[in-house]
Amino acid sequence: MKRCLRIRVVMGRDRISELPEELLLKILSFLPTKTVISTSVLSKPWRSLWKLVPKLEFDSQDRRTxxxxxxxxxxxxxxxxESLHLTGLCDDIDVGLWAGIAFARNVREFLLQVWIPFSMPVTFPSSLFFCDTLETLKLKNPPIEIDVPSPVSMKSxxxxxxxxxxxxxxxSICNLLSGCPNxxxxxxxxxxxxxxxxxVIVVPSLKRLSIKDFTGGRNGGYVINAPSLKYFQIERLSGYELCPIEDAPELVEANIRNVSNIVNEKILGSLKSxxxxxxxxxxxxIKCPAGAIFYQLVCLEMxxxxxxxxxxxxxMLDSSPKLQVLKLIDQNQDSSKDGVVGGKWKEPKRVPECLLSHLETFVWTRYDWRREEExxxxxxILRNARRLNKATFSTRPIESKKKLEMLNEMNGVVKASYSCHLVFE
Structure with missing residues (x-):
């Protein structure tokens, strides 16, 4: 539904125009910029009001736009x-012009997502990396190149x-990040x-870090020094040397996905907090270093x-004595498991502490009861998790007869927890 600005005229009076300018600007900031600019034709008082709206979004479709x-x-x-979002098609000269104007206006949030036809990457003006009012900077898509020959200053x-x-x-990476102390x-x-x-990512103030890499690097790597890190995600990292994250005692959550051929095998040891x-x-x-204990881990998704x-x-069970929630997920949509080789799981010689005293919730998504190891x-887990309250199994669609067979088999397991409630979805 398109949003529009309605002006109510009562007894020949334009009531909305009588509102304080500060309130009018706040109302306009919630509307699409194209609509905001169109209000300039309403009346003389509105002719220049759009020029003071603190939030702008432009989507360029062609050269004229x-x-x-x-x-x-x-x-x-x-x-x-307050914010300027620029998306769409443009020429290389537009990037410097638009960014220069935005930074001259003391922009606080700047998003640039453009496509430049038949052009080599355009260098983002390094002079603009000296802006102490900028709080958020988002650069998207291949036409933009970061060239920072010396340290910058973006204190906010x-x-x-x-x-x-x-x-x-x-x-360029080192110079850029070293100039962002907050x-x-x-x-x-x-x-x-x-x-x-x-x-190299050396940022003492960093709390959230997300890396997704499709380059398939060789003879290179990531160095991460972020002692204040709380949320960490790596996806599709292949063939890189990943140095262990230096001490991150405040780490709350980490997500490691589609990582393969890593030279350094100490990823897990970096996440022990x-x-x-x-x-x-x-x-x-990927191996877990001997003696690594996840003392604070309460939720594990595998x-x-x-x-x-x-x-x-x-x-992970043996290394996580306080684990309360365990989730197992098979992301394959069909029943086949490419690359999964046969084998037999060897039960731990002793029952992990988390099963004896802490595990309360067990969830298995796309559980395949036909596979012996599963x-x-x-x-x-059902036989040894003494404090388990709920175990949920969701399967791929199967015929009723086979589902009943699975239900009977799972219900027949002698459970360590008398209060455990089995759920089948």
Whole structure:
């Protein structure tokens, strides 16, 4: 439904225009920028009101639209621009012009997501990295290149998203991040081309870090030093050296997915302070350092589509004495499990402490009761989890007869917890 600005005229009076300008600007800031600009034709008092609206969003569809965006930005007069979002098609010259105007207006949130036809990557003006009013910077898509030859200054920047931009060299990353002393949220998505060998992230204030890498790096790596880190996510990291995250005592949640061929096998040891973990790892490639204990871990989510995944489960159960919630997920949509080799799960020599005294919730999504190793794992947990309150099994669609067979088999397991409630979905 399209939103529009309605003006109510009562007894020949324009009542809305009598509202305080501050309130009018706040109302206009919730409307699409195209609609806001169109209000300039309503009456003389409205002719310039749009120029003071603190939030703007432009979507450029062609060359003519891009020129209109530039003209609109030049006419804008707000002393502080709270947010500016620029998306769509443009020429390389527009990037510098738009960003320059925004930063001159003391912009606090700047998003640039553009496509430049038939162009090499456009260098984001390094002079704009000296802006102490900017709090959020989001650069998206391949046409943008980061070239920062020397340290910068962005003292107010707290959120930085770099999605599939390119980088001139390793130093550009170091110089950019070193100039953001209050950065809290960093998102890095990388693709081709790749000019960075060592991606160094040294940010003492950083609380949230998300990395997604499609470059398939070789002879390079990530170095992460973020002692205030609370939320950490890595996805599709392949072939890199990942140095262990230096001490992160405040880590709350970590999500490690689609990681393979990692040179350094100490990923898990870097996450020992986490309270919640989501792991999509192969135990054939990733090992847990001897003696690593997840003393604070209360919720573990594991994916079961990798070869001998149950060996990693054994390690995690034995290393997580306070675990309360265990979730197993098979992300495959069909019944086949590509790459999963046969084998037999070996029960732990002693029952893990978490099963004896803490585990309360067990969830298995896309549980395949026909696979022997899955039945063995499920029955083991039911037989040994003394404080288990609820165990939920959801399966792929199966015929009623086979589902009844599964229900009878699971209900027949002697459970360690008399209060355990079995749920089948």
């Amino acid at each position: 891009a020129e209109n965006v530039g003209r609109s930005l030049l006419l804008h007069k707000a002393p502080v621009l 920047l707290r959120t930085l998203h770099l999605e599939y931009v390119t980088y001139k060299d390793d130093e 950065l809290e949220d960093l998102l890095v998505h990388r693709g081709y081309p790749n000019n960075v060998m060592n991606f 986490a309270k919640r973990l989501s792991l999509d790892l192969s135990p054939l490639e 994916y079961t589509h990798k070869a001998k995944w149950w060996n990693l489960l054994t390690i 039945k063995v794992v499920a029955k083991y």
